Amino acid sequence: MRSKSSEPSSPERAWQYALRLLAARDYTAARMKEKLRSREFTEADLNEAVSRLEAESWISDRRYAERFAEAALASGRFVGTRLKMEMRRRGIPDELVGEVIGRLAEEYDESQDVQSVLERRFPLFSYAGADDKVKRRVIGFLQRRGYRFSAIMQAMKATDQ
Secondary structure (H helix, E strand, O other), X not given: OOOOOOOOOOHXXXXXXXXXXXXXXXXXXXXXXXXXXXXXXXXXXXXXXXXXXXXXXXXXXXXXXXHHHHHHHHHOOOOHHHHHHHHHXXXXXXXXXXXXXXXXXXXXXXXXXXXXXHHXXXXXXXXXXXXXXXXXXXXXXXXXOOOOHHHHHHHHHHOOO
């Protein structure tokens, strides 16, 4: 196979292209391989380039997983099963997902997090004063982020106290 440019595929060209990609953002090894495949580098060239990137610590699935999970939890964007799903979708191996999530779960307080997201996103929400349609909308919003239903209900009922 040939790359999209007129030059033949080589491990050095694949490595140089990967470095340009890494200048913009972090990648997992699996996602980097996908990007290199899309540029039509040969399988041998892209494997060699990714191996070199890992050996020189340009790519680290562990580092990526930890940063992604911490950022997702801090922002309230993804939690629980949704966070696991998003990590797997980004090419993080299952055993690493479990390890990172397990470590962060020790430091993470879901009920406090749900409460802060609820206050930030719906500052005027009152469980007693809201109709069923509003309650369903708020519950759906929080569930799509991965919060457990019991934690959501606990936080919603706490708005009236």
